[in-house]
Amino acid sequence: IVDVKGGPDEGLDRVGLMIVVAGWVRTLRAQSSVTFIEVNDGSCLSNMQCVMTSDAEGYDQVKSGLITTGASIWIQGNVVPSQGSKQKVELKVNKIVLVGKSDPSYPIQKKRVSREFLRTKAHLRPRTNTFGAVARVRNALAYATHKFFQENGFIWISSPIITASDCEGAGEQFCVTTLIPSSREAVESPVDAIPKTKDGLIDWSQDFFEKPAFLTVSGQLNAETYATALSDVYTFGPTFRAENSNTSRHLAEFWMIEPELAFADLKDDMACATAYLQYVVRYILDNCKEDMDFFNTWIEKGIIDRLSTVAERDFVQLSYTDAIELLIKAKKKFEFLVKWGCDLQSEHERYLTEEAFGGCPVIVSDYPKEIKAFYMRQNDDGRTVAAMDMLVPRIGELIGGSQREERLEYLEGRLDELKLNRDTYWWYLDLRHYGSVPHAGFGLGFERLVQFATGVENIRDAIPFPRTPGSAEF
Ligand code: 4AD
Ligand code: MG
Numbered sequence: 001i002v003d004v005k006g007g008p009d010e011g012l013d014r015v016g017l018m019i020v021v022a023g024w025v026r027t028l029r030a031q032s033s034v035t036f037i038e039v040n041d042g043s044c045l046s047n048m049q050c051v052m053t054s055d056a057e058g059y060d061q062v063k064s065g066l067i068t069t070g071a072s073i074w075i076q077g078n079v080v081p082s083q084g085s086k087q088k089v090e091l092k093v094n095k096i097v098l099v100g101k102s103d104p105s106y107p108i109q110k111k112r113v114s115r116e117f118l119r120t121k122a123h124l125r126p127r128t129n130t131f132g133a134v135a136r137v138r139n140a141l142a143y144a145t146h147k148f149f150q151e152n153g154f155i156w157i158s159s160p161i162i163t164a165s166d167c168e169g170a171g172e173q174f175c176v177t178t179l180i181p182s183s184r185e186a187v188e189s190p191v192d193a194i195p196k197t198k199d200g201l202i203d204w205s206q207d208f209f210e211k212p213a214f215l216t217v218s219g220q221l222n223a224e225t226y227a228t229a230l231s232d233v234y235t236f237g238p239t240f241r242a243e244n245s246n247t248s249r250h251l252a253e254f255w256m257i258e259p260e261l262a263f264a265d266l267k268d269d270m271a272c273a274t275a276y277l278q279y280v281v282r283y284i285l286d287n288c289k290e291d292m293d294f295f296n297t298w299i300e301k302g303i304i305d306r307l308s309t310v311a312e313r314d315f316v317q318l319s320y321t322d323a324i325e326l327l328i329k330a331k332k333k334f335e336f337l338v339k340w341g342c343d344l345q346s347e348h349e350r351y352l353t354e355e356a357f358g359g360c361p362v363i364v365s366d367y368p369k370e371i372k373a374f375y376m377r378q379n380d381d382g383r384t385v386a387a388m389d390m391l392v393p394r395i396g397e398l399i400g401g402s403q404r405e406e407r408l409e410y411l412e413g414r415l416d417e418l419k420l421n422r423d424t425y426w427w428y429l430d431l432r433h434y435g436s437v438p439h440a441g442f443g444l445g446f447e448r449l450v451q452f453a454t455g456v457e458n459i460r461d462a463i464p465f466p467r468t469p470g471s472a473e474f
Contacts, residue, residue: 002044004079004089006290011089014079021048021091022074024127025067025102035062037096039073042132045290049082049090050075058096069109070102070127115461122465122474130299133291134462137284138450144283145236145257145446148276154232154259159219161238164211165424167218168373172243174215174252178208215240218443219258221375221428224404227260227439228431234259236446244469248458249346249395251447253467260441266377266386266403269440270363273390273399274315276444277361282311284453300455306359306393307453316362320384323348323364326356343371344389349396361398362391374414375428376402388442395452401442408432 001021005011023041033054038047052059061067077091084090107113107121108128118125125131146156162176179193195206204212219235226233235258243250259276261268285292285307296304318326327338327348332355336345344352344364353362365388366379376385390399405411411432415422422429450462460466465474 001039001041001046001048005046005048005087006044009088011079011087012081015081015089017079018076018094019079019091020074020076021050022099023048023072025069025071025073027069028062028067030062035059037062037067037073037075037093039075040127040132042126042135044136045129045133045294046087048075049084049087050077050093050096051090052093052096056093056096058098061098062096066101067096067098068102068104068106070106072099072102073097074099115456115458119460119466126464129294130456131461133294134450134454134456135464137288137291137295137454138446138462140284140288141280141446141449141453142236144280145276147283148279149234149259152232154234155226155230157219157223157226157233157235159216159222159235159237159258161216161240162209162213163216163222164213165221165428166214167216167221167375169418169420170217170373172241173217174240174242175202176209176213176215177202177204180206217241218256220260220441220443223258223260223441224428224439225431227262227441228435228437231262232259246469247346248460249448249451251459251463251466251468254459254463255446256443257446258441258443260439262437262439264403264440265438266365266388266440269401269403269442270317270365270388270390273363273388273401273442273444274361277390277398277449278311280449281307281453285311295455303455309359310361310392313360315390316357316360318362318364320344320364320367323352323362327351330356341368341370344397346396349389349391350393353391353396354393359393361393364389364391369414372402374418374420375404375411377405377407378410378414386440390442392452394455394457395448398448398452399442399444401440403438403440406432406436406438408436 004014007013021039023039026038026040026047029036035052037050039050040047074097075093076095077093079089080092082088082090108124126135166173177194179190180195195203197203204210216239218239219237223233223235238253239256240253259272292304324338324340334347366384367387368383369385372385372387376387378385386403388401389397392398447459447462451459456462
């Protein structure tokens, strides 16, 4: 459909062509002498209006009511100018084939259904306008991500999903264990086949991994090893957080983009994050016009203007200390008290970007070391680290990054202070033994980017199959 309707003249340049459309019926309207079928194949938001009279081959299936909303069909016809006002061209059907009929219980009928309801139908929701558009824009953002980094000389690295280390040191990890193969068939529940000690704990000595293994929370430490060999690199893969957060911006499984820049400091890191965000935003505005117009009308009024401004203007930069001062002076009652040393909550982040700076992305830097991870480079003041978070309207934190501690003695000192085991990080420390360099990087939560770019309010609608506490059905 996009091949025809996405053309320079919305299909008028294709008039006279005979084409085939294979897709799913959105609506069917039978009048006395003609039947209109709106069909969609997911290639774009637009449906193809197919007009059929009784001389079309296969018309008997339409007449007998076999073809209904949700059915899959194959249609051959001629592109003709449309009489209707909604589209410039339509299809005059020569032949229709019912590929798979749809039971009348099909839950996605024409009336608008809520996004909450659609979450319970994650297997069918991509057939709606909203989820089709989100999937296409998500795809475009992924493509633009690779395009941006590849064009700038970054090398894509696959970081492992199973790991023994906890990059963020927050203990929010899912544990990986194996079922004992010999007993696999005998047990009723897979949980029973996990090797356990007498006390009911996982018996790692019996386990395939033999040591505790976890799902990664971040590919950063692995990316650092490649950055200190290949210079600029990036990862783009799934990451996992076992935090029991039920919010509109947290998932237990989300995708993260993590560039790592060698011979670079925090300023370079911020510049890269800004250039990256502006590039991908510009990319979807230029390449996903139909879907962006749809979001602008139905999901978030004004999103196109908002994103156009983001793509062009300079972002605000301020230190954590200045941000705290600004929040304290704000004539606003926050739920969480603000004082130097506190972690910024979503309400503070949103105040900064939405109210204090009128919707402009804000980069806050130099946070207190106590609230940040062990690997961040300590500043000369001894109490802050070279960290930066990028905050954007409606989301709050979109990006978290830092310059890394490249000095061995500082890094070891920090691990000790935080009572983290040096042995676990021996390979990470090795990077500081052998040819250490100043380097920096950041992580961007891909679903938060999708939220930001499409206007969908809940992060559960920014990923095909959301994983949140208690939900892994589909
Ligand atoms: O700030 P975070 O925890 O930083 C890191 O993981 C670093 N290792 C990144 C780096 O420097 N390479 O996470 C980075 C970003 C956040 O800014 C947020 O956008 C996203 O990941 N994020 C989540 N997105 C969805 N659900 C969650 N539970 C998320 N936790 C973090
Ligand atoms: Mg963070």
